[in-house]
Amino acid sequence: MTIRVNPLIEALAPYIPGEQPQGERFIKLNTNENPYPPAPEVTEALTDAIQNCSLQKYPDPMALSLRTAVAESCGLQADQVFAGNGSDEVLRLVFQVFLDGTDQEKVGILEPTYSLYSTLAEMVGAPVLSFPTAWPEHSFPEEAIKAPVKVFFLANPNPPLGVQYDEELLERLASYDRRRLIVVDEAYVAFAPLNALAVMKRHKNVMITRTFSKSFSLAGMRVGLALASRDIIAQLNKAKDSYNLNALSQVAAESAWRADAYYAGRSRVIVENRQFLADQLRLRGFVVPESRGNFVFARRTNAEELYQALKREKILVRWFSAPSLRDGVRITIGTREELNELLTAIDRLV
Ligand SMILES: Cc1ncc(COP(=O)(O)O)c(C=O)c1O
Structure with missing residues (x-):
């Protein structure tokens, strides 16, 4: 570039947000959105x-x-x-x-x-x-x-x-x-x-x-x-x-x-589904620390391959390349139906 760029910006490795596929139907469990509509x-x-x-x-x-x-x-x-x-x-x-x-x-x-x-x-x-x-x-x-x-x-x-x-x-x-x-x-x-x-x-x-x-x-x-x-x-x-x-x-x-009453109800369901998903993943051999968010982090070997395989099945989860995180995937808590589809896919793939 001939115009001098602010060197801090030129050298910057930009923040990479989670994938936001437009058009195609995915079960989207990768950016911690809420699976339920607004009130x-x-x-x-x-x-x-x-x-x-x-x-x-x-x-x-x-x-x-x-x-x-x-x-x-x-x-x-x-x-x-x-x-x-x-x-x-x-x-x-x-x-x-x-x-x-x-x-x-x-x-x-x-x-x-x-x-x-x-x-x-x-x-x-x-x-x-x-x-x-x-x-x-x-x-x-x-x-x-x-x-x-x-x-x-x-x-x-x-x-x-x-x-x-x-x-x-x-x-x-x-x-x-x-x-x-x-x-x-x-x-x-x-x-x-x-x-x-x-x-x-x-x-x-x-x-x-x-x-x-x-x-x-x-x-x-x-x-x-x-x-x-x-x-x-x-x-x-x-x-x-x-x-x-x-x-x-x-x-x-x-x-x-x-x-707030509507959202408190939805958040309670998400917390119940978080427990359900963590338990189910642990039964399948994943290591899942207790999470207080609308996501869980699930560790297992070949986490990146799992992320890729789920993506081919049109289920998006988040995989991070950082050394302390590359052995796991972060999964947003979706609806119970979405989580059941995820678990069925995991059973098929793993
Ligand atoms: C810890 C944390 N803070 C802030 C944000 C961004 O929130 P917003 O959508 O309000 O910009 C996120 C989004 O994932 C987050 O995980």
């Missing part, structure tokens, strides 16, 4: 919005109605809530706002974890300190508590294994050094027993991120949240696009947030 109220609100809201006008730049609804049920003020174009946008803004690309400003992560964190760090030139969790329990590595970093990203539950760390651990991580920002990524919190809201309220250096892509069945609408002190939220607001959340996404997310 009927969401469809109604969207239909109404298409008919009655003026799509020729810009949306509310501050998504105030959505943020107020979220704040009310979390016991926060609206200015402690940020709404973004997926939690990926929120995470990207955290890098932009808090990291200046010098060696002093490092990022801390667990290994393994959501791989976007290290891609975003590379993008801003922030060095990454990663702390391996140890097989088989994947407990939190003690040295990470004292990590000399500016921002620590902790997905909790942590994909692709699904371990959730408890409040006492979060408390220690938050209080060790108050100049460190602790981002607790709660993308999968609806499938887990705990959340970090109380810790966030006690500590101004803790931010929670959430998404509507998993438990709210709205991956296609791209909505994510940050919950934090008003000082942190004010900085995110400065760096965001003016109209980062489109009009229909705002409507969909707010109506989904208010339909």
Whole structure:
């Protein structure tokens, strides 16, 4: 290329999202989407919005109605809530706002974890300190508590294994050094027993991120949240696009947030199906750690071959080439029918 590219971007190995086949019919268990449709109220609100809201006008730049609804049920003020174009946008803004690309400003992560964190760090030139969790329990590595970093990203539950760390651990991580920002990524919190809201309220250096892509069945609408002190939220607001959340996404997310009884029921079924799938896979000789997300990580020999063979059968699961993960596949919890089809295919193939 003759035009000089930002060297950080030129050297970047881009984040590779899971496959999203368009058109062909697959049983899709590879990107932790929800197998169930959004609540009927969401469809109604969207239909109404298409008919009655003026799509020729810009949306509310501050998504105030959505943020107020979220704040009310979390016991926060609206200015402690940020709404973004997926939690990926929120995470990207955290890098932009808090990291200046010098060696002093490092990022801390667990290994393994959501791989976007290290891609975003590379993008801003922030060095990454990663702390391996140890097989088989994947407990939190003690040295990470004292990590000399500016921002620590902790997905909790942590994909692709699904371990959730408890409040006492979060408390220690938050209080060790108050100049460190602790981002607790709660993308999968609806499938887990705990959340970090109380810790966030006690500590101004803790931010929670959430998404509507998993438990709210709205991956296609791209909505994510940050919950934090008003000082942190004010900085995110400065760096965001003016109209980062489109009009229909705002409507969909707010109506989904208010339909919590519907989603709680669906999440309960997903948790039951998670137990069913883990048990069935263990019976078939897979090693499956306890997961608190809407996925399980199942280890066995020849995992990559299994992923390829399932794909030929039109069943997509996720295989990662990283050395600590290449002996397993991550499987999203689908409907019971989808999981039975998966198990039948595994019995045929293995
Ligand atoms: C831990 C974690 N955080 C964030 C995301 C992205 O969420 P969103 O769809 O809101 O960008 C994912 C998606 O898989 C995830 O696993």
